Amino acid sequence: MVATQKKPFRILIAKPGLDGHDRGAKVIVRALRDAGFEVIYTGIRQTPEMIVQAALQEDVDAIGLSLLSGAHMTLFPQVVSLLKEKGLGDVLVFGGGIIPDEDVPALKEKGVREVFGPGTPLSAIVDYLNKSLGQER
Amino acid sequence: MARNGNAADLAKRVLAGDAAAASRALSLIIDEAAGADALIRSFFASSGRSQKIGICGPPGAGKSTLTGRLISQFRKAGLKVGVLAVDPSSPISGGAFLGDRLRIQEHATDSGVFIRSIATRGMVGGVSHSIFGAIHVLEAFGCAKIIVETVGTGQDEVVIAKVADTVVYVTTPQMGDEIQAMKAGVMEVGDVFVVNKADLSGKDKAIGDLRSALNLGRAAGQEAKPWETPVTATTATTGEGVAELAAILDSHWAYLAGAGEGRRRLMEQHREELSLYLSRRIYQDALQKIGIRELEALVEHRTDPASLGARLLAK
Structure with a gap:
């Protein structure tokens, strides 16, 4: 009769690169927390190495990368390949921020599973994670 | 994988x-x-060979920043450090924002430091059977120092004393007067008291208040304790006073090893771990016995929760 509690998904939200504008990232953190995720936020100016180390220690299901500076084509794929190197290839990587539409196919090609641009409803991100992570489990 | x-x-x-x-x-x-x-x-x-340091105190006292500084001290001594940073789960959504890691950034790529954020998931005082298990993992992983950073609810965190060998209570100047310090609770279980943010005004008064509250026990007729609880000051943002704090933690560890107090505490920790295991198992087993037949019996007033409960436990 007791509902067995489902283990919450763990998500790392990180801001690689040099821009310090993390309001967007914080809004995502808050939305995911309120949707029942356990969210680890590591703050601004993270190197791919820092992000992957945190993902490894926290055993996260997904990593959300937020970036506004334009360095996404370098930094996002670096995170993905470092994850693979560390045996964490099954961690879902998604991105957001100011990412031009024409860059999205190339990012997906390099292993970034989804990209959410400005104006994406928060519920779309929540639904996406629930669906994708739910299938993997 | x-x-x-x-x-x-x-x-x-x-x-x-x-x-x-x-x-x-x-x-x-x-x-x-x-x-x-x-x-x-x-x-x-x-298990039982690493020093488990519990860091507790009110939210915003600077526990995470201080933890980051302590890690640096331990790393200078070449020690592997594990951190379990506990933050609250939302009772509404079940989600959690785990932000302690943000303050411990300088060790983000140091392979001699392992930091894990843990959401409370409804456990009382931030401790459940699984926190002991988590500590055993870090012990087996080879961490010589294991820091458990509590949720930061303040007065009610006495359970940390059943997990840690050394309990550090962190407060700040102007967190309250001597009367606050006299209250029962975590004040009684702290092995070391830290007035953090010592660059703010009121540091000396805060230290004085804590010292005099700690000395009241003696005045009230308690015997002198073999470990005189130190009160020290730090400014975690600059690192001032942290080397001294680390030295105090070392001397407490040496005291535990020497006086047999360490063995007594370890026994208490094992007792707590064992009781949490038992209560979890018994609780789960008992709950599984609640079925629709039992609930029907209650609705029809054929029995009452207390009698039925006693019968289910005896089954």
């Missing part, structure tokens, strides 16, 4: 110092997944 590996293999990798394996073992234990008990079984032999 380790996700499918067996417990024995995973345990071996943790004992060999594999960080990814330690991380996975922590998940299995914290989630109370199948295989968790087997993991703890393999780790328990290596």
Whole structure:
């Protein structure tokens, strides 16, 4: 009769690169927390190495990368390949921020599973994670 | 991936110092997944040798920043450090914002530091059976110092004393007067008191208030204790006073080893771990006995919750 509690998904939200504008990232953190995720936020100016180390220690299901500076084509794929190197290839990587539409196919090609641009409803991100992570489990 | 590996293999990798394996073992234990008990079984032999330092105190006192500074001190001494940073789960959504890591950034790529954020998931005082399991993982992983940073609810955190060897209570100037310091609760279990943010005004008064509150016990007729609880000041943002704090922590560890107090505390910790295990098992088993027949009986007033409960437990 007791509902067995489902283990919450763990998500790392990180801001690689040099821009310090993390309001967007914080809004995502808050939305995911309120949707029942356990969210680890590591703050601004993270190197791919820092992000992957945190993902490894926290055993996260997904990593959300937020970036506004334009360095996404370098930094996002670096995170993905470092994850693979560390045996964490099954961690879902998604991105957001100011990412031009024409860059999205190339990012997906390099292993970034989804990209959410400005104006994406928060519920779309929540639904996406629930669906994708739910299938993997 | 380790996700499918067996417990024995995973345990071996943790004992060999594999960080990814330690991380996975922590998940299995914290989630109370199948295989968790087997993991703890393999780790328990290596338990009890590392100093477990509990850091508690009100939210915003600077516990995470201080933790970051302490890690630096331990790393200078060449010690491997593990951190379990506990933050609250939302009672409404079940989600959590785990932000302690943000303050411990300078060790983000140091392989001699393993930091894990833990959401309370409804456990009282931030401690459940799984926190002991998590500590056993870090012990097996080879951490000489294990810092457990509590939720930061303040007065009610006495449970940390049943987990840690050394309890550090962090406060700040202007956190309250001597009367606050006289209240029962965590004031009674602290082994070391820290007035953090010592660059703010009121540091000396805060230290004085804490000292005099700690001395009241003596004035009230208690015997002199073998460990005189120190009160020290730090400014975690600059690192001032942290070397002194680390030295105090070392001397407490030496005191525990020398006086037999360490063994007594370890016994208390094991008692707590065992009781949490028992209560979890008994609770779960008992709850499984509640079925629709039992509930029907209650609705029809054929019995009452107390009599039915006693009968179910006896079954």
